[in-house]
Amino acid sequence: MLMKTMTKEDLTRFTELLDSYYNWPTHYEFKWIVPAHQKMEVLIHFEGIEKIVIKEKLSGKGNYLSLSVTLYLNSSTEVLDIYKKLKSVKGIIQI
Secondary structure (H helix, E strand, C coil): CCHHHCCHHHHHHHHHHHHHHCCCCEEEEEEEEEEHHHHHHHHHHHCCCCCEEEEEEECCCCCEEEEEEEEEECCHHHHHHHHHHHCCCCCCEEC
16 A cells, blocks of 8 residues: 555545454554665654564665564554654655
């Protein structure tokens, strides 16, 4: 999902899809690929959050990092809020 290019209608549809698939509150897994040196710029957004699981995998050459972050969230709105916060991270790719 590319938050930078989504229209209001796209966001509404994405919210509806999340709400039809998940029974909130539940665990939700985010996945991103980021330049390895941007790791802390992503993870700082999750400081102090309880019930979090973070998995990392460095690319073969060490230039990129795959991040999977699983959180216990109350609603699709919280999912969108996190995507919106992280859209400013330079070089981030949302999977």
